[in-house]
Amino acid sequence: MGADGDSYDLVVLGAGPTGENLADRARAGGLTVAVVEQELVGGECSYWACMPSKALLRPAAALADARRLAGVREAVGGELDAGAVLKRRDGFASNWQDDGQVAWLESVGIELVRGHGRLDGERRVTVETSDGGSRTLTARHAVAVCTGTRAALPKLPGLAEAKVWTSREATSASIVPGRLAVVGGGVVAVEMATAWRALGSEVTLLVRGGQLLDRTEDFAGQLVADGLREAGVDVRLGVSVTAVHRAEAGTLTLDLSDGSRLPADEALFATGRVPNTADLGLDSVGLTPGDWIATDDSGVATGVPGGWLYAAGDVNHRALLTHQGKYQGRIFGQVIADRVAGRPLDLAPWGRSVATADHTAVPQVVFTDPEVAAVGLTWRQAEEAGLRVRAVDYELGNVAGASLYADGYRGRARAVVDLDRETLVGVTFVGPGVAELLHSATIAIAGEVPLSRLWHAVPAFPTISEVWLRLLETYRG
Structure with missing residues (x-):
């Protein structure tokens, strides 16, 4: 007191x-x-967001990484042990105490x-x-x-009575649903689609717009969509939900804007925050x-x-x-x-x-497979802000460290350069294991480090960080 x-x-x-x-x-x-x-x-982060969601996602990423390496994939058999993953998740959420x-x-x-x-x-x-x-x-x-x-829920017929999942239920559920419908195309939607598919759910992702992660560079959403489809997620773009029905048996039916109906055992609505x-x-x-x-x-x-x-x-x-x-x-x-x-x-x-x-150097990682790590402005956002910019792209699979990280590595990096100041205003990495690259980009943007000085920040070989050198070389031509 x-x-x-x-x-x-x-x-x-x-x-x-x-x-x-x-x-x-x-x-x-x-x-x-x-x-x-x-x-x-x-708060939310400790019990229903950051910690439990990443505890669900890390086993999926570890298994995917193992399967990308010859000699390791042969030693990895079977699927994730859902019970063990959920028990580990509970520990990271302090068992909600x-x-x-x-x-x-x-x-x-x-x-x-x-x-x-x-x-x-x-x-x-x-x-x-x-x-x-x-x-x-x-x-x-x-x-x-x-x-x-x-969580913000849309006003749809039957939604309130259906008792659908929000992000809280998606990160704390104790039973793997046989069929999970995920409504939304943002971070929560794609991360939870990744996690529950890896745990054994048949996942259908319903996205009202034409791409995933529409606040990131366009290629990020496309690569994440490709990864989800390869994992077995049914990704449907340009489709919205018009009504929800919960049967007495507990199952759900979602009426869709294309006239079809989707049965599910649970439905996660990841449609924004208020x-x-x-x-x-x-x-x-x-x-x-x-x-x-x-x-x-x-x-x-x-x-x-x-x-x-x-x-x-x-x-x-x-x-x-x-x-x-x-x-x-x-x-x-x-x-x-x-x-x-x-x-x-x-x-x-x-x-x-x-x-x-909050204005210049906001970093974010989307823990899907592939990961998305981005900070600052996208190319489109920079142009809309009136900056004279150039987008510099490089295929991460051409970096020696990336090819060692995973066989057939697929990913992409983009640096958005302010041409008048020759500093970075945005950086995006998409690919397995790119999350740990993000802080270097955040420092470069927050510190307004001139590209002429970044030439003297030498990346270790062979690491994925060598992409920094390749981006600078591509910029200079």
Whole structure:
């Protein structure tokens, strides 16, 4: 409890990775901090997203890699042991218990308030506690909203009654469905199609648009579609769901826009995210319930007088990725502590008090087979932003390290070069094992490293990283 009863320097709504990092940095700066959480401390990432999903996907990738090497594929027989994979997944989700995360909060002196918190005017938070009571928390300096997002479901006949999967059920299910329909063409859809197909489900992927991963370079979505089809996924583009029916026997039928019907045992709808702000009391501070909370680069919510309300992570819609939320949390928590202490802020474009990476250097890995690792702008996005750019492509299979990594290696790299500054504004790698290439690209973009200097960053031979040399050679011609 704070020094003045239920009064704290900072009150944080949401104890996911973003809220934890923001609270930790503020606490390290000398502030008293309370965190309000109605579910599990650790949030979506720990229990229903990053950790369990990657635990499901890693065995599939390991098996696929083994089958790509002569001498190894002969030693690998059979399919994945689904029970063992799911048990390992459960371990990475801490068996949906948050004791360890709670203990960490206690160890750094952050108070946990269990329950549903709502804003109640300036610097006030009311909490319906999990034991049926209520508390009113007063923030002497700031409130930070870190409540994240939830799955968005379309309005379709029969959908609510059908009790379909969202990302939560897809990452926590304990039984492998015989037939799984996946609706969507984004990251969750393609990753979960990959994972459950490897575990034995017959998977049909229904994509309303004409390509997968439509926010990446076009070739990324095409290579992922090829990989899914080779794994046995039925990928259908240009098809949407018009209605859903759940039979008494438990099976599903999906009515499709092409007039056909698709039977399934389960259906995952991976059709976007919406902010967890509908029941957060935003109207008490002049904001609209259910909306994203826009902020400036120091985390202060725009449209709320006084500069006391902050929003970090998915809820501010800057970059819906766990690592970006943690990044914002570290910066915004320090900003709050510095402001309370009267320390000067470093608000220069690349200063420690602003979150600039959300605009210029957002990295993301899609853990499909092949993997997609991308940072910055695509070629199309760069041109739409008015930059004079050139896309430099190289086939990864022509890199010695890649050919050693897998027989018949297939993949592609693209660097998007700002021709006026001769720096990189975007990089995409697609292929087996490319995830670990991404941080070098992120550094090059975030650091605005001139191509003339990248010539002197020598990649080790024979590694896949040699693609950097080949991209530079291709650019120079």
